[in-house]
Amino acid sequence: MMITANDVKSKLIENFNVFELNLQEDESNPIAEIRREALKNFEAMGFPTRRHEEWKYTPVSKYLKYDFEPRTFTDNGFAAKDALPDAAISGLRANVLVFVNGKFQAAHSDIIETDKFEFRDIASAINAEDPYLFSRLNAVIDREKDPFIWLNQAYMRDGAMIRIKDRVKLQYPIYLVNMELPSKGNYLDNVRHLIRVGDHCEASIITNYINRSGEDRNLGNYFTQVEVGDHSHLQFYTLQYELGNGLHIGNYEVQVGKESTFSTFFFSSDGRLVRNVSNIILRGEHSEGHMYGLYSLDGNDHCDNRTVIDHAVPDCFSNELYKGILDGNSVGVFNGKIMVRPGAQKTNAYQHNPNLILSRGATLHAKPQLEIFADDVKCTHGATSGQLDEEHLFYLRSRGLDAANAKALLTYAFAYEVVEKVKIPALREFLEKRIQGKLLIHD
Amino acid sequence: MALLEIKDLYASIDGNEILKGVNLKVNKGEIHAIMGPNGSGKSTLASVIAGREEYEVTKGSVLFEGKDLLALAPEERAREGIFLAFQYPVEIPGVSTANFIKASVNEIRKHRGEEPLDAASMMRLMKEKLALVEMDKSFLSRSVNEGFSGGEKKRNEIFQMAVMQPKLAVLDETDSGLDIDALKIVANGVNKLHNEENAFLVITHYQRLLDYIVPDKVHVLLNGRIVKSGGKELALDLEERGYDWIKEELEAGAPQNS
Ligand SMILES: Nc1ncnc2c1ncn2[C@@H]1O[C@H](COP(=O)(O)OP(=O)(O)O)[C@@H](O)[C@H]1O
Numbered sequence: 001m002m003i004t005a006n007d008v009k010s011k012l013i014e015n016f017n018v019f020e021l022n023l024q025e026d027e028s029n030p031i032a033e034i035r036r037e038a039l040k041n042f043e044a045m046g047f048p049t050r051r052h053e054e055w056k057y058t059p060v061s062k063y064l065k066y067d068f069e070p071r072t073f074t075d076n077g078f079a080a081k082d083a084l085p086d087a088a089i090s091g092l093r094a095n096v097l098v099f100v101n102g103k104f105q106a107a108h109s110d111i112i113e114t115d116k117f118e119f120r121d122i123a124s125a126i127n128a129e130d131p132y133l134f135s136r137l138n139a140v141i142d143r144e145k146d147p148f149i150w151l152n153q154a155y156m157r158d159g160a161m162i163r164i165k166d167r168v169k170l171q172y173p174i175y176l177v178n179m180e181l182p183s184k185g186n187y188l189d190n191v192r193h194l195i196r197v198g199d200h201c202e203a204s205i206i207t208n209y210i211n212r213s214g215e216d217r218n219l220g221n222y223f224t225q226v227e228v229g230d231h232s233h234l235q236f237y238t239l240q241y242e243l244g245n246g247l248h249i250g251n252y253e254v255q256v257g258k259e260s261t262f263s264t265f266f267f268s269s270d271g272r273l274v275r276n277v278s279n280i281i282l283r284g285e286h287s288e289g290h291m292y293g294l295y296s297l298d299g300n301d302h303c304d305n306r307t308v309i310d311h312a313v314p315d316c317f318s319n320e321l322y323k324g325i326l327d328g329n330s331v332g333v334f335n336g337k338i339m340v341r342p343g344a345q346k347t348n349a350y351q352h353n354p355n356l357i358l359s360r361g362a363t364l365h366a367k368p369q370l371e372i373f374a375d376d377v378k379c380t381h382g383a384t385s386g387q388l389d390e391e392h393l394f395y396l397r398s399r400g401l402d403a404a405n406a407k408a409l410l411t412y413a414f415a416y417e418v419v420e421k422v423k424i425p426a427l428r429e430f431l432e433k434r435i436q437g438k439l440l441i442h443d
Numbered sequence: 444m445a446l447l448e449i450k451d452l453y454a455s456i457d458g459n460e461i462l463k464g465v466n467l468k469v470n471k472g473e474i475h476a477i478m479g480p481n482g483s484g485k486s487t488l489a490s491v492i493a494g495r496e497e498y499e500v501t502k503g504s505v506l507f508e509g510k511d512l513l514a515l516a517p518e519e520r521a522r523e524g525i526f527l528a529f530q531y532p533v534e535i536p537g538v539s540t541a542n543f544i545k546a547s548v549n550e551i552r553k554h555r556g557e558e559p560l561d562a563a564s565m566m567r568l569m570k571e572k573l574a575l576v577e578m579d580k581s582f583l584s585r586s587v588n589e590g591f592s593g594g595e596k597k598r599n600e601i602f603q604m605a606v607m608q609p610k611l612a613v614l615d616e617t618d619s620g621l622d623i624d625a626l627k628i629v630a631n632g633v634n635k636l637h638n639e640e641n642a643f644l645v646i647t648h649y650q651r652l653l654d655y656i657v658p659d660k661v662h663v664l665l666n667g668r669i670v671k672s673g674g675k676e677l678a679l680d681l682e683e684r685g686y687d688w689i690k691e692e693l694e695a696g697a698p699q700n701s
């Protein structure tokens with residue numbers, strides 16, 4: 001019998017007790033209440049249908065065709081160490097934190113700069129009834145919009161809680177590896193990451209999502225909350241190159257304090273279903289949000305990027321550049337909203353979404369949205385889509401490059417505008433190789 | 444055997460017939476100039492030789508070293524030794540000149556059964572040829588033609604030609620828009636490369652270039668046909684008298700080869 005999204009929902013709610021039992025959390029632990037309330041919210045909302053404006057082009061219920069069970073075990077006969085090389089970025093020295101099937105792996109992790117930031121895995125923070133954790137869990141801003149956030153909150157198993165102290169400049173990035181390993185069955189991993197960057201800090205964080213099963217019977221549901229203090233700079237990189245046919249939902253909620261800069265990068269190139277939702281709130285004056293994305297899709301990849309940049313106060317700046325390369329029968333969705341709150345004068349907000357369509361079978365849905373409630377603002381946006389330029393192709397071919405190579409070179413050139421913005425050299429080289437490899441450029 | 448032999452070539456674009464029976468024979472070691480008023484089909488001829496796919500050859504043949512050139516893809520022609528210096532070289536943002544030329548040189552070498560050049564030899568080759576066209580090596584790290592001045596674009600074409608060492612180079616109005624110094628650089632590049640084994644087809648509007656590149660033959664292309672051929676003195680005649688006298692001669696049924 002065909003399983004529907006509704007069946008998946010019912011089963012999740014029905015089996016919540018079993019999940020709780022498996023986790024063996026204390027009955028008096030405040031987390032029980034937080035989980036139950038989240039479950040209630042999830043139950044009330046249910047999974048989105050196409051009728052939900054936010055999900056119009058991402059028919060998620062189509063992919064919810066297995067009775068996903070929240071995973072509560074880690075060891076499934078597939079050793080994490082065999083999969084770890086997939087996460088290797090050559091030449092990258094970093095504070096490495098590894099999560100496998102949603103569970104922290106101390107043995108595979110390695111914090112170099114122990115004195116500069118605090119790390120605690122969320123599972124132990126829950127058991128220790130950490131008040132900071134609970135305050136963050138109760139401070140979800142996007143309460144209305146996304147049932148996956150509530151699903152995450154009800155079923156979260158673990159994650160990283162990172163606090164960077166004031167006046168700290170991290171020398172090395174924090175590298176969060178999120179790995180889902182193959183196992184028999186249909187699994188849902190709910191992972192929560194909480195990041196707090198203090199005042200006068202500089203840091204970069206890389207999150208890499210790897211689904212070793214590469215099957216659409218694995219769903220990773222991630223929720224990351226980031227708080228950036230005042231006078232700080234945070235670069236936040238997301239890599240989605242190893243998802244196979246896996247399903248991935250990522251929600252990001254970011255608050256940026258005054259005179260701070262937050263830069264985010266999404267590199268997506270895989271996945272039967274990938275949805276990245278970034279809600280970025282500039283809540284301190286003179287802060288900046290920079291949003292870069294590069295989705296290069298083929299086959300049956302479906303990648304939905306949504307960003308909301310919320311100018312809550314005056315004098316802030318935001319710039320967004322998301323580029324898409326669509327091949328095969330892939331589907332790309334881009335929805336970028338610029339919100340300028342009443343009183344947020346002197347806002348400068350720019351958004352650009354160029355797309356390169358390489359095949360007839362590929363589909364793009366691009367929707368910029370402006371909601372502007374102040375009058376002294378500068379906002380521009382534009383989405384374009386087109387093919388490779390025939391004149392360019394002919395020029396390269398007339399110099400001896402075959403058509404495939406000429407296309408690859410031009411496609412790479414298109415992508416490079418985003419890649420060159422990456423400030424970590426090892427990561428930039430890794431991305432250059434990944435993109436060239438995918439395009440089959442040979443030396 | 445001629446290096447290039449064009450026989451009764453007809454070509455059209457978007458249903459418009461542009462070339463209407465071109466005949467031309469170029470031997471190794473020769474420099475031919477093709478002159479003619481705007482719109483007479485000079486760039487079309489160059490494009491058909493280079494293999495631009497928008498042009499449809501409806502009749503005739505083009506042999507290159509005795510082989511059917513029209514059967515080859517543009518990149519195969521390049522590897523066989525055909526080079527087109529474009530009238531309007533395109534700007535390609537994001538593609539570095541060095542990477543592109545490296546790829547190009549190695550494709551041609553592969554075709555000839557040669558090993559790819561190692562990084563040092565590649566650099567040496569590029570530097571040597573840059574010097575020939577008096578370009579700074581900072582050009583190499585820039586995107587192909589991006590933000591180049593008109594003269595720089597043309598010199599970049601000659602630079603690429605020098606690196607690729609073609610058997611037949613077609614220069615489509617490489618001289619137009621150049622000041623006299625740049626013109627001399629281009630001409631010098633051509634003269635340095637010219638030898639007994641290669642040939643040049645120089646398309647130009649002005650006799651000026653031919654003061655520096657001395658052609659063995661000059662052809663007049665008019666309305667899609669070569670209507671007159673002669674020695675280098677024909678270019679001087681055209682400079683002085685324009686094209687009208689040729690049109691009149693044609694109408695009067697005068698012989699076409701002087
Ligand atoms: N795409 C096209 N469709 C129709 N006519 C064209 C097209 N491209 C060029 N032509 C025509 O072909 C003729 C020859 O053009 P071209 O070969 O560029 O001449 P030249 O290089 O001698 O100035 C011109 O009359 C021009 O208008």
Ligand SMILES: [Mg+2]
Pocket residue numbers: 485486487530615616
């Ligand atoms: Mg022309």
